[in-house]
Amino acid sequence: MLKNIQSFSQDNIEDMSRYCAAVLLFLIQLGxxxxxxxxxxxxxxxxxxxxxxxxxxxxxxxxxxxxxxxxxxxxxxxxxxxxxxxxxxxxxxxxxxxxxxxxxxxxxxxxxxxxxxxxxxxxxxxxxxxxxxxxxxxxxxxxxxxxxLDNDIFDPLQKLETLQLRGNNLSSLPNLLFHNLHNLLELDLSLNHVSSLSADIFQNNSRLRVLSLQGNMISQLPEGIFSHLDALEDLNLRNNHIINLNPGVFPSNLQKLILKNNMLVQLSPMIFDKLQQLTYLDLSQNQLSELPSDLFQNLSSLKNLDLSENQITALPGTVFKGLVKIKAIHLQKNNLSSLKVNLFMDQQDMDQLYLSKNSLQNIPNGFFDYLNFHCIVQLHGNPWRCDCEIQYLHHWLRYNHENVEDLSRVYCKAPEFIRGQNLLSIDQEQLVCVKNSSSITPGVTKILPNSNNDSTIQCSLQELKGAISIQCKVTKCTSVKFQALFEHSDGNYSKYIESIVWSAPLGCFNGTA
CATH class of the missing domain: 3.80.10.10 (Ribonuclease Inhibitor)
Structure with a gap:
């Protein structure tokens, strides 16, 4: 047995030596x-x-x-x-x-x-x-x-499939520069100084699939400029000076359209009508303040929509209707002050919803009920008013806090005595509405536990000879719990100075506590 092992080892060593010698000879010759x-x-x-x-x-x-x-x-x-x-x-x-x-x-x-x-x-x-x-x-x-570049410099390159002309300080493009490139699939003209394009510059590039014009100075897209690009799937117009878009300017086969960081102020309701194959649309960093209610109605394949960093103040309740395949909607850094309760009724499979850095004070009841349980939400950077109107959001956060990014930055902006506190750290009992009422005696303040005027308990507050009088009407058989919260002139407050519980009386009836 030992003899066989020795023989096997010797054979391997000899083979390895021959291999190493061949490699060394090759490297010497190569050198x-x-x-x-x-x-x-x-x-x-x-x-x-x-x-x-x-x-x-x-x-x-x-x-x-x-x-x-x-x-x-x-x-x-x-x-x-x-x-x-x-x-x-x-x-x-x-x-x-x-x-x-x-x-x-x-x-x-x-x-x-x-x-x-x-x-x-x-x-x-x-x-x-x-x-x-x-x-x-x-x-x-x-x-x-x-x-x-001369007009016909690329004419001999009839087999060319990819042409990159990125970052060349080109201020203009000859009209016939790509005229003979019939097999072109990808064209990159980004990071130049092009300010205008002729309507027929791409008329012979019918096979083009990817076109990048980002980082130029284009202010207007001529009518029909993309009309011959039936195979175009990816169009990047980011970082230009585009002010408006003509209906029908985009070819119907588009799957990805980037219009980020332009100067769009408004959009025609029909601008995206033909884009039923579109899966990605970026309209961020423009100057849009409002959107037509049917702007996206034909984008049945859309999965990602970015509307962030605009000036949108309100959204029509049906603006996202029919976008059943959507996975992400970015609305952060706008001026949204309110949202319709059924805004995302069709987005039951959405994975991301970004509402951070807007002007939202509350969320309507039932707003998140349509979303998938795993949808990631951003809410920070809004001036949340932590009163009775925000009870729905407060309750939703308690059960879905793992789905909220930067939850620790969701602060109360008002009322003053809890300003700066994290919304989730506030007790439910603190979320009350205090409103002056003209229907009762002057100097009397009505206290609303929630937004429903048919509340079980209705209270009013009045100052009488330096003393505070609180009168509550209990409209249903229930126990009553009283907690007082006092704010001092320096902005600090004393929490729950007094806490008293009254059990429902025997033979309970509506009365005054």
Whole structure:
């Protein structure tokens, strides 16, 4: 047995030695052929990064498929920059100092599928013939440069599927810039200075699925600008200056629409009529003060709706009617002062409801009864008035406190004697309404235990010769408990100075206590 084990171990050691020798030989050979100032992790991928590099290495192996040049001193490229037998499929020139790219630079790179030239701070001009030979290119990224573009610069790239032109200080786009890109699927024009677009700029890009125009200076969308984009699913118009939207401007296949941080003051009731596939809609950080009652009526697929950071003061009771698939509604940072009790009647599967930082003083009775038991709610940052009108919310919080984010920041704004206290820390008995009544003797204050005038106990308060007189009428057979709470001139208060309980009398009848 020992002999077999020794034999087995020797065989394994010999195999491992042969394997290690082969790997070492490969690495030695790889190191010998790897260009200076570059690293070759595989035979097919070379990464060059050195700020002293002024030209691309000439001894790049013909086996290399991916060449990445990062943070070098490269300022110029032309045809001589690449060997004629090089068969690159991916070329990345990132964060360099390029000033000039000759029209014939990529003439021999006919197999190139991905090209990125990004992060050059110097002005970079592309000549008309620059991409003429790159007919197999499917992805082109020209991000964070200072570039100028001719009208037909992209015409040869008929197989192009992704084009990124992000952050190039472009103030305008030639009308025919994308005219020949019939197979384009994704187009990123974000973080430029574009202020206007021609109505037909995307007329030949019918396969486009993703379009980003965020971070520009667009104030108006021309009628029909998206009318040819029947496949468009994702449209990002965030951080522009859009003032109004024309009905029918958005294509019907949209699934995601971002209009965040524009200058929208009002919306047409029909603006979203065709968007039955829409699942995500962001209207936050605009200047909307009111919404049409049927604004969202056709958005039957909508799952996420963001209306936060507007100036909305009230919501029509039917504004969310029919949004049965909704999962999140964000209404925080508006000016809402009241809510309709049936506002979320159709949102029984909602997971998030954000109402924080509004002007809400109470919640109508039954308001949360339609929501799913696991729905997460935000309520902090509202000036809650902790009197009899808030008893429903107080009761709901006690049984659903785990569903409320930042519950410790839900404070009472009024009345003064409990201002600043957490709503959940207030006893139910403290939630009373005190209102002056003109129907009784002047100087008499009516005390309402709750909002229902048919309360079991009805009390009034009057000062007589320096003494406080409280008179209560018990309208049903019940025991009576009296607790007094006194507020001092310095804002402090004494809690429950006196507490007395009267049992219901024998042969109980309506009377005066």
């Amino acid at each position: 010998d052929c790897c260009p200076e100032l570059c690293q070759c992790f595989t035979a097919a991928k070379v990464i060059c990064s050195d700020d002293t590099m002024r030209v691309l290495p000439v001894n790049i192996s013909a086996q290399v498929k991916e060449l990445i040049v990062v943070a070098s001193g490269l300022t110029y490229m032309d045809r001589s920059s690449f060997r004629e037998d090089l068969r690159l499929t991916k070329l990345v020139i990132l964060n360099n100092l390029l000033k000039t790219i000759s029209y014939n630079t990529f003439e021999n790179l006919v197999e190139l599928q991905e090209l990125e030239i990004s992060g050059n701070s110097h002005l970079l001009t592309f000549k008309m013939q620059t991409f003429n030979k790159l007919t197999n290119l499917s992805r082109l990224s020209l991000n964070n440069n200072k570039i100028s």
